[in-house]
Amino acid sequence: MExxxxxxxxxxxLWKKEREELGEKVIETIKGFGAEGIEYCxxxxxxxxxxxxATTGFEWYNRRLIKAIDFGIRDELFDDxxxxxxxxxxxxxxxxxxxxxxxxxxxxxxxxxxxxxxxxMTAVQALKSLYDHGHAVxxxxxxxxxxxxLPEKPPTTDSDEKALEELRVLLRNTKLPELxxxxxx
Amino acid sequence: xxxxLFLGCNISFNRPDVEAAIRSVSPLLGVELDDLNGxxxxxxWGTVPSVDTIAWCAVGARNLALGEEKGxxxxxxCNTCYxxxxxxxxxxxNDAETMREVNEIxxxxxxxxxxxxxxxxxxWVLYRDVGLDRIKKAAKYELDDIVIAVQPGCHFLxxxxxxxxxxxxxxxxxxxxxxxxxLGADVRPYTRMIDCCGAGALKSTNQEKSYKLAKMKxxxxxxxxxxxxxxxxxxxxxxxxxxxxxxxxxxxxxxxSIPVLHYVQLLALCMGFxxxxxxxxxxxxxxxxxxxxxxxxxx
Ligand code: SF4
Ligand code: SF4
Numbered sequence: 001m002e003x004x005x006x007x008x009x010x011x012x013x014l015w016k017k018e019r020e021e022l023g024e025k026v027i028e029t030i031k032g033f034g035a036e037g038i039e040y041c042x043x044x045x046x047x048x049x050x051x052x053x054a055t056t057g058f059e060w061y062n063r064r065l066i067k068a069i070d071f072g073i074r075d076e077l078f079d080d081x082x083x084x085x086x087x088x089x090x091x092x093x094x095x096x097x098x099x100x101x102x103x104x105x106x107x108x109x110x111x112x113x114x115x116x117x118x119x120x121m122t123a124v125q126a127l128k129s130l131y132d133h134g135h136a137v138x139x140x141x142x143x144x145x146x147x148x149x150l151p152e153k154p155p156t157t158d159s160d161e162k163a164l165e166e167l168r169v170l171l172r173n174t175k176l177p178e179l180x181x182x183x184x185x
Numbered sequence: 186x187x188x189x190l191f192l193g194c195n196i197s198f199n200r201p202d203v204e205a206a207i208r209s210v211s212p213l214l215g216v217e218l219d220d221l222n223g224x225x226x227x228x229x230w231g232t233v234p235s236v237d238t239i240a241w242c243a244v245g246a247r248n249l250a251l252g253e254e255k256g257x258x259x260x261x262x263c264n265t266c267y268x269x270x271x272x273x274x275x276x277x278x279n280d281a282e283t284m285r286e287v288n289e290i291x292x293x294x295x296x297x298x299x300x301x302x303x304x305x306x307x308x309w310v311l312y313r314d315v316g317l318d319r320i321k322k323a324a325k326y327e328l329d330d331i332v333i334a335v336q337p338g339c340h341f342l343x344x345x346x347x348x349x350x351x352x353x354x355x356x357x358x359x360x361x362x363x364x365x366x367x368l369g370a371d372v373r374p375y376t377r378m379i380d381c382c383g384a385g386a387l388k389s390t391n392q393e394k395s396y397k398l399a400k401m402k403x404x405x406x407x408x409x410x411x412x413x414x415x416x417x418x419x420x421x422x423x424x425x426x427x428x429x430x431x432x433x434x435x436x437x438x439x440x441x442s443i444p445v446l447h448y449v450q451l452l453a454l455c456m457g458f459x460x461x462x463x464x465x466x467x468x469x470x471x472x473x474x475x476x477x478x479x480x481x482x483x484x
Contacts, residue, residue, distance in 0.1 A: 034238045052381040056394035085390035088230040089339035089381055090268070094355065103344075110235040122389045126231045130244075134225035136232045137194035144198070148205040148462045154197040155220040163223025166294040170247060173290045174233070174240035 005068065005076045014072035026074045033108035040098040041066045047092035047102045058082040062092050062102035065109060078118035083109040114179060128182045131171055133157065134164050186314050188260035189221035189252040191270070191304060194229070195420040196263055199466075203262050203420060206453035206463040207307060213323055213456065214315045221251045221259065227266040231386055234269065238276065242283055243290045245273030246298035250291065253302035262307045262449055264340035264419035265385070268348070270304035275347035306341060308418040308448055309350035312360050317367045324455040326478055327369035334373060334412035334443075335361045336402075336426060338419035339381055355379075361418055364448055368455050373410040377402045384425035399429035400438060407441050414474050415445045423447050431468040444471040454478050 018025050030038055045063055048054045053061040060068065060082040068077060083106045092102040113119055126136040134157025142152040153159035157167055168184075171177075177184050196203045211218050225248060228234060234241040249270060252259045261267050277284040278300050291297055311320060342348075342355040352358045356379060362372045381387070383398030403426065406412055417423050427445045434442065446454075446464060453463035460475045 052383070052387060052398060056383075056387070056391075056397055058391075058394070081390050084231075084235075085387045085394075086230075087339065087381055087385045087387050088234075088268070090343040091339065091381075093344040094342075107230075107235060111237060114236055120390070123231050123235060126229070127233070127236070130226050130228060130232045135194040135197065136226045136229045137198060139198045144466055145201045148202045148465055150201050150205055150208075154192055154201075154204070155222045155224070156192060156197060157223060157225045158197070160223040163225070166223070166296075167225050167244070167247065169294050170243055170290055171233075171240070173293055174243060175237040176233070176240060179236065 004079060005073060009071060009073070011071065018072045026069050026072045029074070029112060030069050030105065030108045033111040035101065035105040035108035037098070037100045038066060038069065038105050041070075041100045042098055043067060044097065046095045046097060047100075050091045050095060052087055052089065053082060053085055058085055062106060066100070066102065066105055069105070069109075074112065077109070078113055078116060081120065083107070083113065084120050084123065119181070124181050127176070131168060131182070131184060134167050186215055187217040187219065187257050188305065188310065189255065189257050190218040191221060191224060191227075191248065191259040191261040191266055193261060193263040193266040193420065194226050195424065199424060200420055200447075202462065202464055202466045203423070203447045203449060206447070206449040206458070207262055209453050209458045209463055210323075210449060210456055214311070214319060216310070216315065218260075219255060219257060224248050224251055227269040229265050229269060231389070239283065239286050239290070241269075242273045242277050242287045245270050246277065246287050246291060247294070247296060249274060249302045249304065250296050250298040253298060258302050259304040260307050260310050261304055262418070262420060262447060264306070264338045265421055267304055267306045268340035271349060272347045274300065274303055303349045305349055306418065308341070308360055308364060311452070312364055313350065317363065320364070320452065321367050324368055324452070325457040326455045326483055328365075328455065328478065329369050331370050331414060331474075331477065332373055332410060332412045333365045333370040333414050333416050334375055334406040334410045335365060335378065336382060336415055336417040336419070336422050337361045337379065338417055338422040341418050342379065361416065361448060365416055365451070368451065373412065375405050375409040377405040382422045382425045383429065384421040388425070395425075396429050396433060399425055400433055402426070403430055403433070403439060403443070406443065412443055413477070415443050416448050416451055417445065418448050420447065427467050427469045442469055444469055444474045446471070
C-alpha cells in the first residue's frame with residue numbers, strides 16, 4: 001500500500017477497501033469523529049478561499065480534504081501534516097454556505113490520525129504537559145512573572161495540587177488513556 | 186461587575202505583563218476579579234480538542250464551572266481561551282447528550298456544569314460593560330498623533346455563532362478600533378486586518394509558512410498605515426507579531442520595527458501604570474513608543 005495519494009485514484013479499489021477491509025465508509029468514520037455536516041459539501045471553495053493553510057501552500061486543506069474523504073481516501077493521508085497545521089480559526093465555518101463545518105472535518109481527521117498513532121510529537125507533548133501540569137504551554141522558569149511583580153505561581157493547577165489531581169482524574173475518564181500516548185497513572 | 190479572571194497558559198507563563206495589566210486597570214474601572222483558583226489550560230486546540238469532543242468539553246466545563254459555582258462569568262485576554270471555551274459551551278448547550286456525558290465525567294470530581302457561566306473577552310467587557318466613556322475618563326494620557334494598526338485576531342471573530350459577543354460584521358470588526366480611538370489614537374484600516382497572524386498550530390507545524398503569514402501582515406501594515414504601534418486583543422497574536430517580526434528583521438527580510446501591545450497593556454500605560462510591570466516583556470523594542478505615550482501624551 002502506498003503511503004501517499006497516487007496520481008491516478010482507483011475508485012474501485014477504494015470502494016472495495018471501504019467494504020471489505022474497513023467495514024465502513026471513510027466519510028462515516030469522519031462523521032463519527034465530529035464532522036457530522038461533511039456530506040453537505042458542494043465543493044464551492046469558499047472555505048479554501050480564506051483558509052490560511054491554502055494561502056501558505058499546505059496540501060490537504062479543508063475543501064480538498066473533504067473531497068479526498070468522500071472518495072474514501074484515508075491511510076494515504078496519514079503522512080500529511082495539514083490537519084495538524086489547522087489554526088482552528090473557524091473562518092471556514094463562518095463562510096460555508098452549506099453548514100459543513102470544515103474546521104470539524106480537519107479536527108475529525110486529527111482524531112482519526114491520533115487513533116492510528118499518526119500524530120506529531122508536538123501534539124503528544126502538549127497533551128502530556130496538560131496532564132502533568134494542567135497547562136499545554138508550561139515553563140518552570142518564573143523570571144517573567146517575578147519581573148512584573150506577580151507571585152511565582154499563577155492561581156491555576158500550578159499552585160493547587162488538589163485541582164491538578166482533579167483534572168487528572170477527569171482526563172483519565174476520557175478517551176485519552178485508551179490511546180496510550182503516554183503513561184497516565 | 187465581577188468576573189473570574191481566566192489566565193490561560195500563554196499569559197501565565199510567557200506574557201504575565203498582560204496579567205499584570207488586567208489586574209492593574211480593573212479596580213479603577215469598577216471591575217472586580219476573582220482568581221478562579223485551580224483553573225487549567227482552556228483546553229487549547231492541539232490538546233484534547235484534537236482527541237475527542239467530549240474530552241474537550243469536559244476540560245472546558247470544569248473551568249467554566251469554577252465561575253458558575255460563584256455565579257460569575259469568566260473574562261480572558263487570550264483569544265484561544267475565549268474561543269475554545271465558547272465553542273465547548275456551544276456544543277454542550279446545543280446537544281443534550283454531550284452535556285450529559287460531560288456531567289457524568291464531572292460528577293467523578295464532584296463538579297457540575299449547567300451551562301450558565303460563559304467566558305467573555307476582556308475587549309468586549311471593556312467595550313460593553315465598562316463602556317467607552319469610563320475608559321476615556323480613566324486614561325491619564327492621550328494618544329495624540331499616535332497611529333495604530335489593530336489585530337483583532339481570528340478567535341475574536343469566528344465562528345460568530347458560538348461567541349457570547351459578536352461584531353455586527355465580523356469581516357469588518359470595529360470593537361478594537363473603537364477602544365483605541367477612545368484613547369485618542371489615529372486608527373487606520375489596512376487590507377490584511379482580519380488575516381491570520383500565523384501563530385498556533387501552523388507555527389508548530391511549519392515555521393517558515395508561519396513567518397510568511399506574519400510577514401504579509403506586517404508589510405501590509407507598514408505600507409498602508411505606517412503605524413507607530415500594533416494593538417491586538419490576543420496573547421498569541423501578540424507573541425507572534427512581536428517575535429516573528431524580530432526574526433524577520435534579523436534575517437533581513439524586513440527593515441522596519443513596529444512595537445506590539447495587547448490592548449489591556451496600552452490601556453494600563455495610558456492609565457499611568459509602571460511600564461516595566463504592565464508592558465515589560467517583548468523582543469521588538471517598545472521603549473520609544475512608551476516614552477512617547479508617557480512624555481508627550483499628558484491630557
Ligand atoms: S465552503 Fe462549505 S460547501 Fe463550500 S467547499 Fe467549503 S465545506 Fe464545502
Ligand atoms: S479553521 Fe482550519 S481549515 Fe478552517 S479556515 Fe481556519 S485553518 Fe483553514
